[in-house]
Amino acid sequence: MKIDRRSFLGLGLGAAAGVTLSPMPWKLTDDSSIWSQNWPWTPVPNDGEITFEDTICTLCPGNCGISVKKVDGRAIKIEGKKGYPVNDGGICLHGISGLQYLYDPSRVQFPMVKSGDTWKQVSWDEAVALVAGKVKELRQKGMAESLACVSATDKGSVAGLYKRLLTSVGSQNFYTLETMEKSWEMLISRIHGLKAFASFDLANSDYVISFGAGFIEGWGSPVTNFIANSSRKERKAKLVQVEYRLSNTAASADTWLPAKPGTEADLALGICSAIISGNLYNAEFIKNAKDFEAFAKFVNEKYAPELVSRTTGIDASKIKAVASEFAKAKSPLAIAGRGKGESAGSLMEFAAVHALNCLTGNINKAGGFWTVERQDTLTWSSLEMDDSATKSYAKSPIGAVDSLVSGVSGSADAGVFSSVVSAVSNQVVTSASLTKLFEVINASEKSPVELLMVYNANPCFTLHNTKAVKAAVNKIPFVVSFSSYMDDTAQLADVILPSHTFLEMSQDIQSGASLAQNITAFSKPVAGPVFDTKHPGDAVIAIAKAVEGTVASSFPWENYQECLESIIGDSFATLSEEGYIASEFTPPAAPIVVDFSIFAGFKGITPLEGEAKSYPLTLMPIDTIRLASATFASSPFAVKTVEDTVLLENDTVIEINPETADKVGVSDGDYALITTPVGEAKVRVNLFDGIMPDVVAIPEGLGHTISGIGQVLRKDGTALTGKKGATSIITVTGGTSKNIGPLENRYIGGKGVNVNDLIGSVVDPASGLDAAWGIRARISKA
Amino acid sequence: MTQDNHGKAYKFGMVIDLDKCTGCGSCMVACMSENNVPFKEDETNKKDSITWMKVFKLTNGKPFPDTDICYMPRPCMHCGGKGDHGHSPCVSVCPATATDYGYDTGIVSQIYTRCFGCRYCMGACPYHARYFNWWDPKWPDGMEEYLSPSVSPRMRGVVEKCSFCYHRYQAARDRAYHEERRDNIEEGEYQTACTQACPAGAITFGDLNNPEHEVSKLVKPDTHQCGKPRNPKAFRLLERLQTNPKVYYISEREWVRKAGDNYRDGEWEKSK
Amino acid sequence: MDSALIPKGAKRCPFPVFATGIAVVGAVLLWGVYAMGLCWLKGLNQTNMNDYYGFALWIWADLAVIAIGGGAFFTGLLKYVFGIDELKNIINLAVVIGFICYSSALLILAIDIGQPLRGWFIFWHANVHSMLTEVAFCLSLYFSVLTIEFIPLILENRQIDKVPFFHNLSHNMHSVMAVFAATGAFLSCFHQGSLGGVAGVLYGRPFAYREGLLVWPWTFFLFTWSAAAYGPCFTLTVTKLFEGITRKKLVKDNVVHILAKISGWMITTYIIAKIIDTIYWAFVTAPDMGFSLIDFYSNNSFYGIWILFAEIVLGGIVPAVILTVKKYRENNKLLLVAILLGVFGVCLNRWVMVLQVMAVPVMSFDTWALYVPSWQEIATTILPVAYGVILISLAYRYLPVFPQEQELYDAK
Amino acid sequence: MGFSMSELKKKTENSSSDTTEDEESGEQKTGVHCCDKKDKGDSGVGMGVLFFIASFAICFLSGWLLFPSLLYSKKEQPFNFNHALHVAETGGCESCHAFRDDGTFAGVPKNSACIECHESQLGETEDEAIFMTEYVEKGIEVPWHIYSKQPDCVFFSHAAHVTGAKMDCVTCHGHIGESTTMKPYQENRITGYSRDIWGENIWGVKKNSWDRMKMDDCAECHQEETGSKGACFQCHK
Known part of the structure; x- marks a missing residue:
């Protein structure tokens, strides 16, 4: 059909005129712009009734109170809980981000077993049976001690359940991460003869010398410290930061003492020397201290400010000035534990710093250093152990280390210190070190650990020399991870029994370091579970029950909730209603013992690895x-x-x-x-x-x-490619898209x-x- | 729409104590979480990373060990513009009236769906407080569950910025209306997400027109000089450009106050 | 092959040669169109612009083409309003260039915005305080005027002209062209000016900010003036280019010299105004905001003080001198140097007023922002050039762009 | 480019004048004519006019009649809801469309609110039966299509309007409370908007205050009542 050109012109013009005079072009123009305002791929959040639910954040040991904002039951925001003793409405950025952890599609979404480089989905029953089967096998072989467990901490009922499982099976190989908290505990035991942990009343101290502690980089209970730090101006309190670098804490401090790294202990002893020689110490408090004379002699000889000035790079006059201010302050406080305090650090460094606290005697007083006795508020029923378990349990931990004594014995300087070993340090203390555990595994031909359980810890990332740690983990025949995420350690596991995130579970919480009060809190699930995950406590109870025998009977509870109610006892009602119970510290009745003999062998702190020549x-x-x-x-x-x-x-x-x-x-x-x-x-x-x-x-x-994992196969054989079955496409910088595995x-x-x-x-x-x-x-x- | 704001209107403003700020980043994340701010896999190019609240790190430029640093949180300044008449640098240039000045609140507000992405306002803002959505906002599968219905997620191709959490003001007003208080809002009823989250308590928010409010007490704004602070330790960023921001900073440190504006050689000493 | 369309008596290259040339440029055009498509479909993440560099390469190109397209309105003004009749021999070219430049500018604006589907909001929800609104209105109106000015030329095509209706239409349009030229000049003044105002009103950007008159900053007037002054330089450059490529004389020397002379005096007055403006800005405006001149030109070699020197001396004083002095102006080589420097000068000015504005830090702790354009930006910036080459080639081939062509050819 | 203007001119000059024939055959004939009757007289303008009128009519009418029906998709509500009956029983809009304690507006009630009365089936209508069996018993909220649903970028404070400005529901929502049936919900296929936002009329012309709920309608009223359209954030989020 051929259209005549003039007709064509008529056709076109007619169409144009007709269209123009109809609403079509105008409405389409408007609608296309509205379409661009309502693009279907831009999410539209549903509206609804706003409610708040309170719980506790357990991302770090700070344990802040949080309020979760919800819309029609959907958690949308995390805020700090007003009036909560730890954080009073303040909150750190990680806490606020909690929902990103909760809804993260890269979470381990169901129990998985590794075969080759493919993860396969299994049911919870299968996964529990698999793990329990391995445990049973070890018990039958009389090798129950080759069952080990790593957990960030041993506080609280969940960690308690893991430890209980090990004990009931017959293994002492329960390990926690090595942090400054452990060092302080050891030090308190060595110097004061107490089984207690350290706490610091920063909020009431008027003069703090911090030896590298990053109060505002996340040390201790971060938000508590932020609050204490920012109230310093009003309280007229001083902060002296000893650090080789202008960290945020150093920048915020009133005085920054940039001592060379590794000379912090020297500086602390230098200040001790200045205090002692200036007779500025609390003579009343020190009066009964063991080996104080020896200590005084030792620091005056070897750590006079002028000498220390050379090693540290800090002027002697400055040292003396700080010493005098510190000693004259009403409630001075000296603190050790570098950065966030996530590593144990050199015990002698802690000792040198703590000597300052001992000299001023500001111990167990407001604004001072507190020794807080571990209050076990949990009352566990006694557990049953059969013969096999008892036999295995008698074996000492694989990562056993001796501590405290080695620093004293064989010291050339022992002479000036008392030769009588004091009551508090007359024994070799044996404890278990995770680092040592992995060292032993690497050193042995066959791993002495047959089965490793990892709960709430990521040793392949947080321990020093990760290469060696990973080698050791790879050497362990069977690794069970309870992680919610495919973290560095979970990647090496054989089975993953994914835990709830903190927002999805209830648990009891003991707030720790850097608080001047005891807080027992109760967190409750405020969301989810988003995926097919389980409460880690329920997982252990299920495993224990599947192991049968005395192990099963040591776990008489139906589930974690029942367990928690029974072990918390009377205060459970109050806890679940109020959310927490706080009590001020009370000083111990007996006067505190101080023993300076630890310095008898002082030769500086643990040196750095590597020689200066090739590594300047x-x-x-x-x-x-x-x-x-x-x-x-x-x-x-x-x-x-x-x-x-x-x-x-x-x-x-x-x-x-x-x-x-x-x-x-x-x-x-x-x-x-x-x-x-x-x-x-x-x-x-x-x-x-x-x-x-x-x-x-x-x-x-x-x-x-x-x-580096390959595919994740669902039970039906399909590959897991995201929650909704669609592979999430993430556009990255540069505009290119790539598929992200689940x-x-x-x-x-x-x-x-x-x-x-x-x-x-x-x-x-x-x-x-x-x-x-x-x-x-x-x-x-x- | 020219009303003057010395009447009964609110003039919401913020005071940030730089000596208390620790640079912890809570305000930034509180803001992102409150306002459905998207994120990308790589956010290290800070020039295309949307952070309504951004914390700058300032140094005094001195060598070790005399170095000092200061963190400076920077939300949108909600400039009143020259003469404080509401002609903020960005508002006056927007060709489509997609951003305007609220004379009843002093807040520079915005319609994301009106914006067609010419980015003129970004060029006009000396504080880099405005951000462009270069990419479609995408949340990892399932993570869009946490998005708040109070703030509409923006689409690709539009500019966005801090709103002083205006939706919180709306929520407070809803409550006030419901309780038949009309728009009589107490100081504590309307606080921004960053103010609320700051663990150091460095941020204070309130009505600069109300002498009872903490913000007024802290900086003592001089209404005859477009809100210039009378507290000698307080300052506004780039005061000399006459943008008349509603965000004030306080610091005891002279170098920090000096860094708040540009001074030619010797000018600062004279201006003191 | 297409001889029937070619103006009578004009010599044009063989069609295959022409088609090949167009195909090559067309390929470049397609590359640009591809990049443009990417920007529209995937968004502006295809560029390397960022939150510091919200305006970048192609906005510079936009301002630059408008400046050099300024020859259209100014030549029109001179011819139709001031009655400088010789210019009728170059006005067609000026109009074609203007049309190309303005349509390119519109195209660039359509690519540049993040939400092209909402582009019309600038008219519908117009904010009268915004310089960009003024730009949009004047740009689109003036583009309509240019289209009207371009139509008679198209109608002069040999074949179209044969249709009595078109012939008459063309004739009638010519006779009222003065009205359009005047309207166009008026609109263009505002348009050029408002583009200058875009940067000049930014009181948050001390490098760009200028005080001014009424609602307009000085840059408003400087932009209009510079477009009028330098636009003819580009018209002449294109003429010379055509003459070079076709190895033919297309415009008589007296026409060229008149335009060159006018341009020269315009540049002279402009550069004086610009120098005064720079001095006032450097010694009064900027210091009030806490800046010394050197603060704007330090830190990196790219935006060194050389750029100010190049803009004022090389792109201003030098062409001004050459074009105003008869002896120099009539020296072909010097003339060529002058018009090229003129085009360079005005483009550099636009660069400075777009890119350097974004680069200079304002907060004392901020840093210089430099950026490298992505290939998509480069392609979309070249796109209008390719489009312009094609359109102007077509126009030259089929339309009597140079009325003196025949006469000059015969005289040879 | 081979096809030149001269050819075009010839063709137009010579085209057929069969204006009496119907369009289709006219076209065909034209095609034939132009090939073999090149030197016939000029009468093509008439043909052009015819084509102009025809295509104008088609486009004009389809723009007015066909386009609107294509633009909107019709969706039936899950079941019919008799507003009039409920208003009579409960006494007013507020009994179901209530404010929450924080002053936010709850909008369409949830099942939990309905079952305060509908513990068991009250009447005998089929619709109620659907509600009870399909939704209450299965614990699913009714997926109502909301006629007045504004896009996500809009913030609307019912408290400010109803409690603060004492406005009547009818002003914006019309007499929906007196309706006994639910009209089909029409959704703009491009924008996803409810047709009621733009207005039933394709030009968006409104006669009553409730005919349309576009931003301009809000602004108009704000201008009248408060003297200002208000800043962006007053109604946008």
Whole structure:
């Protein structure tokens, strides 16, 4: 059909005129713009009734009270709980991000068993039966002691259940992570002869000397410390920060004493010396102290401010001034525990710092140092052990270490200290060290641990020398992870029994360090469960029941809830109603004993690994509150707040002084190769005037391995590709899209370098714990 | 729509104590979480990372060990503009009236669905408080469950910025209306998410027109000089540009106060 | 092949050669269209712009093409309003260039916005205080005027002209063209000016901010003036380019010299105004905001003080001198240098007023922001160039763009 | 480019004048004519006019009549709800469409509110039976299509209007309370809006205050009542 051209013109013009005079073009123009305002791929959150539910955040040991805002029962926001003694409405960025942990599609969504490089979904019954079967087998072989468990802490009923399982099976191999809390506990036991943990009444102290403790980088109970720190101005309290680098805490402090890294203990003893020689100490308090004379002589001879000034780089006059201010303060407080206090550190460093507290006598008083006796509020029914269990239980832990004594015996300086061993330190204390455990596994031909359970811990990320740790974990025939996430350790597991997140479960909580009161709290589920996960307590109870025999009868409860009610006892009603019970500390009735004999063998603190000749620099891990560096990896929100001087694209950025940069031949923004005796990494360089020359700072909390796992197969054989069956497409910088597997968290995974790849463990002879606080290193342009 | 704001209207403002701020980032995340701010896999290019509340890190530029740093949280300044008449740098340039000045609140408000993405307002804002949605906002599968219905998620191609959590003001007003108090809102009833979250208590929020409110007490704004602080320790960012922000900073440290604006050689000493 | 369409008596290259040339440029055009499609479909993440650099390469291109397209309104003004009749021999070219430049500018604006489907909000929800609103209105209106000015030229095509209706239409349009030229000049003044105002009103950006008159900052007037001054330079550049490519003389020297002379005096007056403006800004406006001149030109070599020198001396004083002095102006080589420098100068000015504005830090702790455009930005910036080349080639081939062509050819 | 203007001109000059024939055959004939009768007289303008009128009519009418019906999809409500009956029983809108304690408006009531009365079936209507068996018993909320549903970017405070400004529900929602049946819900296929927002009339013309719920309608009333349209955030989120 051929249209005549003039007709065609008529047709076109007619159509144009007809369309123009109809509402079509105008409505379409308007509608297409409205369409762009209502794009179907931009989510529209449902509205509804707003409610708030309170619970406790357990992402870190701070345990803040939180209020979860919900819309028609859907959790949408986390806020700090007003009036809660820990945080009074304040909240850290990780707590706020809690819902990102909850709804994270990269969570382990159901129990899984690894076969080759494929994870297969199994039912909870199958998973429990599998684990219980292995335990039974070990019991039958009389090898119950080869069952081990790692948990971040041994506080609370959930950790208690794991420990109980081990005990009832017949294993002492229950390990917790080595943090400053352990060091303080050991120190209190050694100096004061008490079985107690340390607490610090920062909020009421008017003069704090902190030896590298990052109060505002996440040390102790972070939000409590933020509040205490910011009220300093009104309280006219002073903070002196001893740190080689202008950390946020140092910047916030009234005085910054940039002592060379590793000389903090010297500085502490130097201040002791100045206090003693100036007769500024609390003579009344010290009067009965053991070996005080010896200690005084020792510090005056070896740690006079003038001498210390040379090692630390701090002026003697400054040392004396601080000493005098500290001693004259109403409630002075000296604190040790570097950064977030996530590593044990050198016990002698803690001792040197604590000597300051002992000299002022501000112990167990408001604004001072507190020794808080462990109050076991949980009353467990006695457990049953059959012969096999009893026999196995008699064997000492695989990672057993001797501590405390080694520091004293065989010391050349023993002469000045009393030769009579005091009542408090007359025994070799044996404890179990996780670091040691992995060392033993690596050293043995066949792993002495047959089955490892990992609950609420990520040793393959948080322990020093992760390469060795991973090798050890790989050597263990059967690893069970209870993680909610495909973290660095879960990736190496054989079975994952995914736990609820803290928002999905109830548990009892003992708030710990840096609080001046005892708080027992009760968290309750405020959401979910989003996936087919279980309460970790329920998982253990189920395993125990499946193991049968005395193990099963040691777990008489139907489920965790019943267990919790029974072991908390009378206060359960109050707890579940009020949410928490707080009680002020009460000083112990008996006067506190002080024993200075620990310094008899003092030869400085645990040295760094590596020799100065080939590694001229000191590599120090640095903490920032914006990056989680313990069990939990940072959330997308948290990573978003991280500055580009810490993480740039996928590279860790190290911090050095411009002077160091000149020496090494790198400039700002350059790629550099950092080498330590343990490993090497390619990083980028950031120049910062606030760091001491010859020190290299590297941020903690990066370098989570992105899972190298292959497919995840559902029971029906289909591959798991996200919650709704659709592979989530994430657009990344540069505009390219790529498919993200269900268990890969690319918001933190694969970004940067894990500090612990570069730092090896160094056993502290005084505590037996891993006391590495840095390592020697060199850098070159890459 | 020109009303002057010295009448009964509110003039919401914020005071941030820089000596208390620890740079912890709670305000940033509280803001993201409250306002459905999206995130990408790589957020390290800070020039295209949406952070309504951004914490700048300032240094005094001195060598070790005299170095000092200061963290400066920067929400939208909600500028009153020259003469405090509501002609904020961004509002006056928006060609589609997608952003405007609320004379009853002093808040620079915005319709995301009106914005067509010309980005002129971003060029106009000296504080970099405005952010463009270069990408479609995408949440990992299932994570969109936490999105709040109070703030509409923005689409690709539009500019967004801090709203002083205006929806919280709306919620407070809803309650006030419901309780027949009309729009009589108590100081505590309307607080922004960052103010509420800040663990250091460094942020104070309230009505600058109300002398009873903490913000007024802290900075003592001079109404005759477009709200210039009378507290000598307080300052506003880029005061000399006459943008007249409603966000004030307080610091005891002289170098910090000096960093709040530009001074030619010797000018600062003279201005003191 | 297409000889029937070619203006009578005009010599044009063989059609296959022409088609090949167009195909090559067409390929570049398609590349640009592809990039444009990407920007529309996937959004502006295809560019390397960021929150510091909200305006970038193609906005510069937008401002630059409008500036160099300024020859259209100014030549029209001179011819139709001031009655400089010689210019009728170059006005067609000026109009075609203007049409190309303005349509390109509209296209760039349509790519540049994050929500193209809502682009019409600028008219519907117009904010009269915004310079960009003024830009949009004037730009689209002036584009309509340019289309009207372009139509008679199209109608002069040999074949179309044969249709009595079109012939008469063309004739009638010519006779009322003065009205359109005047309207166009008026609109364009505001349009050029409002583009200048875009940067000048930014009182949060001390580098860009200028005090001014009534509601307009000085840049408003400087932009209009500079477009009028430098636009003819580009018209002449294109003429020279055509003459070079076709190896033919297309416009008589006296026409070129008149336009060059006018341009020269315009540049002279403009650059004086610009120098005064710069001095006032450097010594009064900026210092009031706490800035010394050197603060705007430090830190990196790209935005060094050289850029100010290049803009004022190389792109201003030098062409001004050459074009105003008869001896220099009539020296072909010097003339070429002058008009090229003129085009460079005005483009550099637009660059500075768009890109450097974004780069200079304002907060004392902020940093210089530099950016590298993505290929999509480069492609979409080249797109209008390719489109312009094609359109102007078609126009040259089929329309009597140069009325003196025949006469000059015969004289040869 | 081979096909030049001259050819075009010739064709137009020579095209057929069969204006009396119907369109289709006219076209065909034209095709034939133009090939073999190149030198016939000019009468193509008439044909052009015819085509113009025809295509104008088609486009104009389809724009007015067909387009609106294509633009909106019709959705039936899950079951019929008799507003008049419920208003008579309960006494007013507020008894079901209530405010929450925090001043937010609950909108369409949830099942939990309905079963305060409908503990068991009260009447004998089929609709109630559907409600009871399909929704209450199964514990599913009724997926009502909401005629007045505004897009996500809109913040509307019922408290400010109803409690604060003492406005009547009818002002915006019309006499829905007197209706006994639910009209079908019409959704704009492009925007996803309810047709009631734009208005029943395709031009969006309104006669009553409740005919349309576009932003301009809000702004108009605000301008009248408060002297200002209000800042963006007053109604947008």
